[in-house]
Amino acid sequence: MADPMKIRAQMKGDICDIKILMSHPMETGQRKDSNGAVVPAHFIQTISIDLNGKRVIQGQTGTSVSRNPVFGFKVKGAKVGDKITVGWVDNKGDKRTDEATVQ
Amino acid sequence: MNYHSIAIAISIAVALASADAGAKDKSKSRPIPATTSPAAAEQKDAATAEFEKFREVMEDANPAELFEAKGEELWKEKRGPKQVALAETCDLGLGIGVVKGAYVQMPRYFADAGKVMDVERRLVWCMVEKQGFSAAEIAAHPFASETATPDQTSLVTYVAGLSRNMKISVPTDDPKVKEVYRLGKEVFAFRAGPYDFACATCHGETGLRIRMQQLPNLARKEEAIRSYQGWPGYRMTGGIMLTQQWRMNDCFRQQRFPEPKYVSDTVTALLTYLTANANGNMYKGPGIKR
Numbered sequence: 251m252a253d254p255m256k257i258r259a260q261m262k263g264d265i266c267d268i269k270i271l272m273s274h275p276m277e278t279g280q281r282k283d284s285n286g287a288v289v290p291a292h293f294i295q296t297i298s299i300d301l302n303g304k305r306v307i308q309g310q311t312g313t314s315v316s317r318n319p320v321f322g323f324k325v326k327g328a329k330v331g332d333k334i335t336v337g338w339v340d341n342k343g344d345k346r347t348d349e350a351t352v353q
Numbered sequence: 354m355n356y357h358s359i360a361i362a363i364s365i366a367v368a369l370a371s372a373d374a375g376a377k378d379k380s381k382s383r384p385i386p387a388t389t390s391p392a393a394a395e396q397k398d399a400a401t402a403e404f405e406k407f408r409e410v411m412e413d414a415n416p417a418e419l420f421e422a423k424g425e426e427l428w429k430e431k432r433g434p435k436q437v438a439l440a441e442t443c444d445l446g447l448g449i450g451v452v453k454g455a456y457v458q459m460p461r462y463f464a465d466a467g468k469v470m471d472v473e474r475r476l477v478w479c480m481v482e483k484q485g486f487s488a489a490e491i492a493a494h495p496f497a498s499e500t501a502t503p504d505q506t507s508l509v510t511y512v513a514g515l516s517r518n519m520k521i522s523v524p525t526d527d528p529k530v531k532e533v534y535r536l537g538k539e540v541f542a543f544r545a546g547p548y549d550f551a552c553a554t555c556h557g558e559t560g561l562r563i564r565m566q567q568l569p570n571l572a573r574k575e576e577a578i579r580s581y582q583g584w585p586g587y588r589m590t591g592g593i594m595l596t597q598q599w600r601m602n603d604c605f606r607q608q609r610f611p612e613p614k615y616v617s618d619t620v621t622a623l624l625t626y627l628t629a630n631a632n633g634n635m636y637k638g639p640g641i642k643r
Contacts, residue, residue: 271414273416317591
């Protein structure tokens with residue numbers, strides 16, 4: 251089970267500023283461990299963001315994204331109190347969904 | 354449909370450099386050989402200032418927060434052979450279970466252990482004495498690597514996070530703390546090893562530097578804060594969380610000293626000296642590092 255994300259969603263004028271911190275090893279599959287064995291690739295493949303249940307952002311990520319990545323988005327049309335749902339799925343099928351409220 | 358939600362910007366993935374890329378960047382960012390000319394000194398300050406700017410931007414998105422969250426879980430969960438929670442048994446100096454403000458008031462003397470302890474040492478002591486974990490097993494992997502973060506590292510980060518924006522106030526009036534402070538001062542000045550080095554060789558004088566790195570004079574109150582601020586810190590090279598105990602170990606390594614025992618009297622003494630010197634300064638919470 252993956253560790254929870256940290257999500258901050260704040261209204262700045264009429265734009266909602268979303269910052270997401272994900273806990274993930276993001277292994278590229280090109281690194282070797284101390285015994286010389288390849289560390290298998292393990293990375294987030296898709297991320298999605300819903301605003302009150304409506305998909306507003308969907309994207310694919312790859313191995314070039316760092317470990318414990320930080321994502322920043324700006325979304326129009328949100329207001330204080332709205333519910334933000336963030337989800338990711340990695341190449342091993344692990345997934346995680348977390349919620350936050352727009353402030 | 355009462356509104357249209359339009360995503361206007363997609364995926365600004367802040368590239369916290371991966372292990373490989375980070376190592377390359379490091380060599381790239383230091384192309385200027387160390388000289389003592391004023392021009393180089395200015396450039397060095399500019400580089401430091403640039404990173405400070407980056408740090409400010411990253412402050413509200415520091416991956417250290419992930420470890421704070423993990424640490425909070427570990428603090429509250431019933432764990433170990435004795436199945437007790439640290440929150441119900443561990444006293445960080447302000448009473449059992451009290452975490453807020455504890456970080457900036459340590460190292461301090463603990464009567465139950467009969468020793469002056471810094472935060473990490475105290476947490477390990479609680480894990481061993483209260484929860485029944487094996488001290489040897491903890492000491493076998495004391496610090497974070499690219500594959501694993503030890504529990505005590507997350508716990509330290511959690512405790513540190515709850516002292517954010519508080520004043521450092523090590524209880525230096527306590528005679529036991531005073532005694533350890535005096536020892537720490539000696540450790541700081543102790544010259545040894547193949548290079549005949551001491552901490553004070555680099556950190557006992559104002560205005561020194563190694564290549565691009567300014568060296569704070571840790572014996573001076575105004576500069577001593579630099580040994581404290583930003584720890585525990587998330588190091589972007591490799592993406593790992595490291596504590597002040599780790600930093601002290603690394604100082605010993607850099608001086609070509611034998612590696613100190615994990616959570617030893619020596620390291621606590623050194624931390625007591627450094628932290629007490631920084632007394633009165635504001636602690637900003639877990640940091641982010643190159």
